[in-house]
Amino acid sequence: MYKGFRSESFSAWAFMAPGLLFLAVFTFWPIIYGIPLSLTDYSVITETNVVGLDNFTRAFQDHNFLISLWNSLVYVLIVPVIQIISILMAILVNSRIPGVKMFRAAYYIPVVTSMVAVALIWSWLLGNNGVVNYLLLKAGIISEQVSWLSTNSTALYVLMFITMWKGLGYYMMLYLAGLQGIPADLYEAARVDGAGPLRLIVHVTLPLLRPHILFCTLISVMGAIRVFDEVYILTKGGPGTSTLTSSVYIFQKGLEQFNFGYASALGLIVSVMVGALSVLVFRLNRKGGVNSY
Amino acid sequence: MGTNRKGFTVSLLLTMSMLLAACGGNGNTKGTPDAGSTGEPGTGAEATAAAEPVKLEFWTIALQPTFNDYFNNLITQYESSHPGVTVEWKDYPYDAISQRLLTSTASGKSPDVVNLNTEFASQLGSKGALLNLNEYLTDEQAKSYFEGIYNSTVLGGQAYALPWYTGTEVLFMNKKLVEKAGLDPASPPQTREELVEWARQVHEKTGAAGYAQQLVSKLFPIDGIPILNEDKTAAAFNTPEAEAMIAQMRDLMKEGVVLKEDADFSKQIQYFSGEQVAFQLSGPTFINFIKTSAPDVYKNTIAVPLPTGKANLRLSNSMNLVVPQKSKNPQQAVEFAAFLTNAENQTAFSKVANTLPSSKASIQDPFFTDSDGSLEAEAKVASSQSLDKATDYMVGVPSAADINSALARGLQEILMNGVDIKETLNKVEKEVNNIISQGS
Numbered sequence: 001m002y003k004g005f006r007s008e009s010f011s012a013w014a015f016m017a018p019g020l021l022f023l024a025v026f027t028f029w030p031i032i033y034g035i036p037l038s039l040t041d042y043s044v045i046t047e048t049n050v051v052g053l054d055n056f057t058r059a060f061q062d063h064n065f066l067i068s069l070w071n072s073l074v075y076v077l078i079v080p081v082i083q084i085i086s087i088l089m090a091i092l093v094n095s096r097i098p099g100v101k102m103f104r105a106a107y108y109i110p111v112v113t114s115m116v117a118v119a120l121i122w123s124w125l126l127g128n129n130g131v132v133n134y135l136l137l138k139a140g141i142i143s144e145q146v147s148w149l150s151t152n153s154t155a156l157y158v159l160m161f162i163t164m165w166k167g168l169g170y171y172m173m174l175y176l177a178g179l180q181g182i183p184a185d186l187y188e189a190a191r192v193d194g195a196g197p198l199r200l201i202v203h204v205t206l207p208l209l210r211p212h213i214l215f216c217t218l219i220s221v222m223g224a225i226r227v228f229d230e231v232y233i234l235t236k237g238g239p240g241t242s243t244l245t246s247s248v249y250i251f252q253k254g255l256e257q258f259n260f261g262y263a264s265a266l267g268l269i270v271s272v273m274v275g276a277l278s279v280l281v282f283r284l285n286r287k288g289g290v291n292s293y
Numbered sequence: 294m295g296t297n298r299k300g301f302t303v304s305l306l307l308t309m310s311m312l313l314a315a316c317g318g319n320g321n322t323k324g325t326p327d328a329g330s331t332g333e334p335g336t337g338a339e340a341t342a343a344a345e346p347v348k349l350e351f352w353t354i355a356l357q358p359t360f361n362d363y364f365n366n367l368i369t370q371y372e373s374s375h376p377g378v379t380v381e382w383k384d385y386p387y388d389a390i391s392q393r394l395l396t397s398t399a400s401g402k403s404p405d406v407v408n409l410n411t412e413f414a415s416q417l418g419s420k421g422a423l424l425n426l427n428e429y430l431t432d433e434q435a436k437s438y439f440e441g442i443y444n445s446t447v448l449g450g451q452a453y454a455l456p457w458y459t460g461t462e463v464l465f466m467n468k469k470l471v472e473k474a475g476l477d478p479a480s481p482p483q484t485r486e487e488l489v490e491w492a493r494q495v496h497e498k499t500g501a502a503g504y505a506q507q508l509v510s511k512l513f514p515i516d517g518i519p520i521l522n523e524d525k526t527a528a529a530f531n532t533p534e535a536e537a538m539i540a541q542m543r544d545l546m547k548e549g550v551v552l553k554e555d556a557d558f559s560k561q562i563q564y565f566s567g568e569q570v571a572f573q574l575s576g577p578t579f580i581n582f583i584k585t586s587a588p589d590v591y592k593n594t595i596a597v598p599l600p601t602g603k604a605n606l607r608l609s610n611s612m613n614l615v616v617p618q619k620s621k622n623p624q625q626a627v628e629f630a631a632f633l634t635n636a637e638n639q640t641a642f643s644k645v646a647n648t649l650p651s652s653k654a655s656i657q658d659p660f661f662t663d664s665d666g667s668l669e670a671e672a673k674v675a676s677s678q679s680l681d682k683a684t685d686y687m688v689g690v691p692s693a694a695d696i697n698s699a700l701a702r703g704l705q706e707i708l709m710n711g712v713d714i715k716e717t718l719n720k721v722e723k724e725v726n727n728i729i730s731q732g733s
Contacts, residue, residue, distance in 0.1 A: 255391075
């Protein structure tokens with residue numbers, strides 16, 4: 001028994017080794033190395049001095065950083081929206097209606113499209129003379145052109161929408177996998193007891209999808225706080241600081257202005273924030289579920 | 294549980310040891326001069342024969358493969374007149390060069406001569422990462438460049454870059470829209486005020502806007518508002534003149550005379566190509582884009598000297614050659630950079646690349662004085678003859694990139710987000726002063 005366990009765990013580690021090695025070199029090591037870096041004024045090009053906790057005190061007095069944290073937290077608001085819509089989409093494409101495979105593929109296309117391409121397409125669509133303005137003007141919903149990405153009241157929400165549009169298919173697929181793991185006889189039993197479609201979703205589907213909901217919510221929260229590509233390509237954090245998210249600000253401080261020490265401190269603060277939010281998501285999803293986790 | 298505690302202790306020890314390693318020295322400790330930083334002043338005129346073979350690594354931005362022949366020929370010429378010196382030429386995209394420079398510097402393999410724009414050169418210079426070229430150049434060499442352009446990377450009396458190819462902006466006009474507005478393209482606007490009047494008339498008569506622009510810090514120096522004080526120790530842009538300039542810009546955007554948009558170069562091309570604006574203020578390279586994106590508009594476009602603002606100066610946008618502090622061959626690197634940027638070679642490069650030179654002697658060449666009437670030639674003559682007035686807008690500004698982004702953000706807050714002008718200027722002033730005091 002014990003021997004069997006050992007050989008089994010050895011196999012497991014052997015299978016995981018290549019991935020773990022990559023993670024260790026490109027993820028864990030940089031994260032750990034960021035801790036000492038955050039206590040210096042490291043900039044690659046000049047001599048390094050230890051500055052102690054100065055970077056952290058500076059961070060909490062840095063108006064732009066605080067705004068970027070706030071914007072990142074606002075970005076998290078898309079998480080429940082994405083989850084609800086992708087669950088509904090998964091339920092739809094899990095049904096046996098004709099042409100359902102085409103819908104599955106169509107919803108998944110944005111996921112495999114490069115974010116740069118997605119961002120550029122949306123920048124054209126949302127341009128002053130873009131299709132979006134044209135349609136809204138025709139429909140009488142707006143009376144004059146709106147600069148969607150250059151107006152502080154709309155820019156962040158438009159970016160959130162683009163993130164959501166691109167991510168929906170990904171979460172839909174995960175939920176679809178979850179749905180297909182739910183035994184059909186549970187639905188049968190519920191129907192015998194007189195449950196309608198809505199009650200089936202509320203009392204059978206959602207409770208049994210709980211592990212998937214936890215997983216998707218967790219990676220969605222992390223993704224929302226770390227959002228970078230679409231923001232950097234479309235607005236670079238502007239206009240002003242309207243769409244400045246923490247990742248973009250850290251990138252600007254580190255890779256554009258060479259303040260790697262300071263950027264490491266900001267990165268650590270954001271990491272702690274992501275960790276705290278992850279714990280919160282776990283706590284909220286503590287009870288229930290079919291699979292243990 | 295015990296294992297967890299052990300694991301935690303190991304992690305802690307690991308972190309502590311790395312902390313010590315990171316702080317203890319990365320081959321770059323205070324007080325140790327870098328090799329080459331105390332090079333002998335060179336005569337610059339005569340070639341230094343290398344005692345032992347020297348390999349110079351020369352980096353440019355986006356010049357391969359278009360200009361391979363020009364550079365290969367120049368490098369061959371240089372190597373034959375400098376026995377023992379070989380030059381390895383590498384070319385990187387605009388967006389990648391800063392990362393490359395950082396990573397190569399970090400790994401102790403610094404290039405010797407690097408092509409950088411003024412903002413980035415100033416940023417690196419103010420961080421002490423570049424060689425002070427004043428220690429290597431003769432007075433005659435330093436004076437062979439246009440003063441305004443040469444001084445753009447002089448910080449605290451130290452010259453951090455040799456100016457190379459440059460460009461000044463001209464005014465492109467959509468003749469059709471201008472004539473439709475009842476204006477005469479033959480007598481174009483001379484000042485910013487006149488340009489605004491023209492733009493207003495174009496907007497009233499044709500519905501098109503006057504022009505689109507990017508909200509960047511150069512809007513201040515155009516109107517004679519200095520970004521920093523004389524000795525570059527504090528922000529100097531928070532003035533009533535700046536408030537008035539920004540208020541006027543805000544009103545023009547409200548009127549639709551200037552597009553209410555922070556339009557980068559690619560957006561400006563789109564607007565001009567789509568005839569949504571009648572004017573474009575940019576360097577001659579704009580012609581190539583308009584030629585391919587909107588041939589009809591290209592045929593209808595003329596170029597005239599750029600109307601000047603209150604400061605009566607024209608801004609240049611230069612590329613430079615710098616020698617990193619960590620170059621192992623500073624003497625030879627400076628000589629090679631001086632060779633590339635001398636008048637003869639700059640004139641030759643301008644002819645193949647359709648750029649402007651930063652060396653005074655170059656613009657005497659008929660190439661810069663004669664026009665065959667084409668849009669390209671008109672733009673070239675108009676811009677080259679204003680080079681003596683040209684200055685870079687970030688003259689000697691330390692941490693230029695950081696200050697630029699703070700100012701650009703402030704302008705966006707006011708003009709796009711409608712935040713109060715004075716309140717924003719106060720905030721940005723504080724931010725810029727912080728950047729200067731932190732030296733970052």
